[in-house]
Amino acid sequence: MIDWQALTAYARSVSAQDHSGHGFDHIERVIVMAKRLAAETPGVDSAVVVAAATMHDTYDDKLVDNAATAKSAANHAMAAAGLTDEQIQAVIAIIDHMSFKANLGKHQALSLEGQLVQDADRLDAIGAIGIGRAFMYGGAHGGRMYDPALAPRTALTPSNYRDKDSTVINHFYEKLLKLKDQLNTSAAKQLAEHRQQVMEDFLAEFKAEWGGER
Ligand code: ADP
Ligand code: NI
Structure with missing residues (x-):
């Protein structure tokens, strides 16, 4: 028996201080979406899926000192909640290899x-929620919304990924619009189609309003 309440409470306590788009509401959406994808995928260990979704941001260096x-501490929380050593190792391997940053320049198995879980996390970065999170991130990091004179960077690397000299709108071209083609499962790819359209419509509207055309 796994004590999901205890594990969830642990993840909630780690994300309690976040105002940059990684709050617990993000974790809850990733859990729901990961469960939905797991239900459509035979042969997965759903305890590992749910635990990885729950714990995926609990030891990221952008969130913890x-x-x-x-x-x-995450290891201990999982053991205390009743996950087996094997399940804990599987969860840790997922978290260590799933992030966008870990995959810049090299694909992680x-x-x-x-x-x-990676698909669920990436789906939460696109569509209407993705737009909201990108502006939350930009606000929390003192970024600017848009600068028509500043072209998006052509390639993100581990060293320029966190550079401040970009804008929220550029982040769509540098990362968010590309996520659709980096999804693993066909179920997630299908959901991404509509979310992509929402972002494209938003960007067209944003620029039209910015330029005083609408
Ligand atoms: P990962 O969780 O894969 O490491 P990030 O932490 O970079 O990815 O992204 C988490 C959220 O913050 C996403 O919604 C992402 O779009 C947003 N975000 C990250 N970097 C920026 C940025 N430079 N500008 C706007 N939003 C950003
Ligand atoms: Ni996440």
Whole structure:
């Protein structure tokens, strides 16, 4: 028996201080979507899927001061909640390899469970929610919305990924519009079609209003 309430409470406590788009509402949406994708995928360990979705941001260095300490605390929280050592190792391998940043420049191999959680996390970065999160992130980091004179960077790398000299609108061209083609499962790809259209419509409207055309 896994104590999901305890694991969820742990993840909630880690994300409590976040105002940059990684709050617990993000975790809850990723859990719901990962469960939905798991239900359509035979042969996955759904406990590993749900645990990885729940824990995926609990030791990220953008959210915690000391990632190594936070990782060992995450390990303990999973053991205390009743996950087996094997399941914990599977969850840790997923979290270590699923992030966009970890995959810049090199593709990381992921288990089937990891592919579902990565898709759920990426779906939450696109569409209407993705637009909202991008502006939350921009606001939290003191970024600007838009600068028509500043071209998007052609390639993101681990070293320029967190550079401040970009804008929220550029982030759509540098990352968000590309996520659709990086999804693993056909179920997620199908959901991404509509979300992509929502972003494209938003960008067209944004620029038209910016230029005083509408
Ligand atoms: P990952 O969780 O894969 O490491 P990030 O932490 O970079 O990805 O992204 C988390 C959220 O913050 C996403 O919704 C993403 O779009 C947003 N975000 C990240 N970087 C920026 C940025 N430079 N401008 C606007 N939004 C951003
Ligand atoms: Ni996430």
